[in-house]
Amino acid sequence: xxxxxxxxxxxxxxxxxxxxxxxxxxxxxxxxxxxxxxxxxxxxxxxxxxxxxxxxxxxxxxxxxxxxxxxxxxxxxxxxxxxxxxxxxxxxxxxxxxxxxxxxxxxxxxxxxxxxxxxxxxxxxxxxx
Ligand SMILES: [Zn+2]
Numbered sequence: 001x002x003x004x005x006x007x008x009x010x011x012x013x014x015x016x017x018x019x020x021x022x023x024x025x026x027x028x029x030x031x032x033x034x035x036x037x038x039x040x041x042x043x044x045x046x047x048x049x050x051x052x053x054x055x056x057x058x059x060x061x062x063x064x065x066x067x068x069x070x071x072x073x074x075x076x077x078x079x080x081x082x083x084x085x086x087x088x089x090x091x092x093x094x095x096x097x098x099x100x101x102x103x104x105x106x107x108x109x110x111x112x113x114x115x116x117x118x119x120x121x122x123x124x125x126x127x128x129x
Contacts, residue, residue, distance in 0.1 A: 006066055010054035014073035019052075022072035022091075023082070023098045024107060028052040029075075049077040049108065057091045059083070077108055 014028060021028055029036035029050040037047035055074035058064030072091070074082075082094045089097060101107035 006054050006071070009066065009068055009071040010052065010073055012068065013054070013071050014052050017073055019073075021050075021075040021078055022055060023074055023078040023095045024102065026050065026075060028073060049075060051076040053079045055079050055082075055091075059088075081109075 013022075014030060019028055019030065020026065027040070027050065029047055030052050033044050033047040033051065036042070036050060037044045040047065040050075042050075052073050053076050055072045055078075056064040056066070057070050057072055060066075064070050078094075078098060082089065082091075085094075085097075098107055101109075
């Protein structure tokens with residue numbers, strides 16, 4: 001029941017965000033990584049990093065609730081990285097961190113760079129409904 005509720009909130013958030021990650025604004029994978037990989041010229045491993053996840057803006061460990069206001073849709077990479085930093089940043093600070101890293105070409109981190117023929121430009125290439 002709770003899981004179903006979370007998926008529902010994730011879907012609402014993803015739609016509201018035009019299927020872009022709340023942090024990095026890259027397209028998110030809502031279908032299968034295989035079709036996403038094909039569409040964007042990625043390996044499946046990279047496509048999996050784009051999987052749409054439900055992000056608790058205030059983490060559950062800090063009392064964050066599973067409700068519409070606290071759920072954003074984030075790609076798997078951003079969701080995982082946010083909680084892996086030595087000092088966990090609040091959502092706005094993490095988004096700013098990701099944008100700074102993008103500006104200097106370090107997001108996604110070098111060990112998970114996209115293939116050269118893939119563009120993260122904000123074009124209408126999402127089309128995932
Ligand atoms: Zn992201």
